[in-house]
Amino acid sequence: MWSYEKRLQFPVHITKTCPKTASLLMSQFGGPDGELSASMRYLSQRYTMPCKEVGGLLTDIGTEELAHLEIICAIVYQLTKNMNVDEAKACGFDAYYVDHTSALWPAAAAGVPFNACEFQSKGDAIADLMEDLAAEQKARTTYDNLIRIIDDPEVRNPLKFLRAREVVHFQRFGEAMEKIKDSLDAKNFYYFNPEFDKQFVKE
Amino acid sequence: MDDRNTLLKEIDQVSFYLDDLRLYLDTHPLEEKALDLYQQKHQKRQELLKEYAEKFEPLTCHCVDLTTNGSQASDTCCLGHKHWTWSDGPIPWETAANSCHISKGGV
Numbered sequence: 001m002w003s004y005e006k007r008l009q010f011p012v013h014i015t016k017t018c019p020k021t022a023s024l025l026m027s028q029f030g031g032p033d034g035e036l037s038a039s040m041r042y043l044s045q046r047y048t049m050p051c052k053e054v055g056g057l058l059t060d061i062g063t064e065e066l067a068h069l070e071i072i073c074a075i076v077y078q079l080t081k082n083m084n085v086d087e088a089k090a091c092g093f094d095a096y097y098v099d100h101t102s103a104l105w106p107a108a109a110a111g112v113p114f115n116a117c118e119f120q121s122k123g124d125a126i127a128d129l130m131e132d133l134a135a136e137q138k139a140r141t142t143y144d145n146l147i148r149i150i151d152d153p154e155v156r157n158p159l160k161f162l163r164a165r166e167v168v169h170f171q172r173f174g175e176a177m178e179k180i181k182d183s184l185d186a187k188n189f190y191y192f193n194p195e196f197d198k199q200f201v202k203e
Numbered sequence: 204m205d206d207r208n209t210l211l212k213e214i215d216q217v218s219f220y221l222d223d224l225r226l227y228l229d230t231h232p233l234e235e236k237a238l239d240l241y242q243q244k245h246q247k248r249q250e251l252l253k254e255y256a257e258k259f260e261p262l263t264c265h266c267v268d269l270t271t272n273g274s275q276a277s278d279t280c281c282l283g284h285k286h287w288t289w290s291d292g293p294i295p296w297e298t299a300a301n302s303c304h305i306s307k308g309g310v
Contacts, residue, residue, distance in 0.1 A: 003263060003264060003265070004263070004264070005218075005262055005263050006260075006261075006262045006263070006292065006295050006300075007211065007214065007215065007218075007262055007295050007300070008295055008296070008300075008301060009215075009218075009219065009222065010215075010219075011215065011301035011302075011303060012296070012298075012301050013298050013301040013302055014298065015298070053229060053230070053232070056229055057226065057229040057230060060225055060226055060229055061226065064222060064226075070295075070296070073296065074295075074296035074301075077296055078296075078297075078298055168223065168226065169226070172226045172227070172229065172230055175230035175231075176230060179230070
C-alpha cells in the first residue's frame, strides 16, 4: 500500500522552455534504463525474493524510484508546458506533439514506447540481483550522458541528484547480494536457483 | 512566501536524510548509530510536517486536520469554510511549488 506526499524528493524549478531537452530526458521516464523500468523491476521481483530483508530493500528502492519517475516527469513537464508549435517543430518535438500535445507518455529518447521487456523478473535471486546491479549502473551511465549534453543548471541539478542515488542503490544491492550468498553453500553459489531449489539453501 | 520556502526546504532535507538512512538500515539493521539518527530525524520530520500543515496545508493525507478551516496562507477556493484541505496549496510538479531551493548555477 502506498500513500502520496505532496512534494518532490528533489525540487524541480525550470524557467526556460526547451522541448529538445525534454525529448532527451523522456528516456529516463520510459526508456530502457529509465525510472519506470526501475520501479517496476524491483516491485515485481520482490514477491519471490527468498530473503525477506532483501524483499524489503526492493520495496524501499522501488518506492524511491517512483519518486524519481515523478522528478523526471516534472522536468519534462516544466520544459514543455509553455512551448509553442514553432518551438516544437524546430526541436524535433513535433512528432511527439501530434500524439501527446505536452502530456507525459513513457517512451525512450528515440521514440520507442515503454516496454516491460526492458526489465526482467526471473524468479532467481542471484540472477535478479545481478540484473538490479547492472540496471543501476546503466541508469548512472544514462545520467552521465544527459549531464554531458545538457547545459541548463536548472535541469542539471536534479539530474546530478538522481545520478548520485543510482550509486547508493548499487551499493545497497551489492550488500543484498552478499546477504543472499550468506544463505547459500559457498561451494556452488551460481549452480542453482536459490528461490526454487530450496534444498540447497542453508537453514 | 519565505516562511513557506524555508519550512519546505527543511522538510525536504530531513525527509531525504530518512530516505537514505532507510535503505542503509535495510542492510545494516543492527547499527545503533543509524537507529538513533533515524529516531531523531523521524521525530523532527513529524514536527515539521505538523507545523507545515498548520501554517499552510497538509503534505500527506495523514496531516489533514478537519477541526480547522485550513490556513489563510494556503491557495484554496474554500477559504474560511470547513473543507477538504488535502486539495489546498500548490501542485508539487509546478515550478511554484519548488521555489524553495532555486538553483544558483552548478557544475
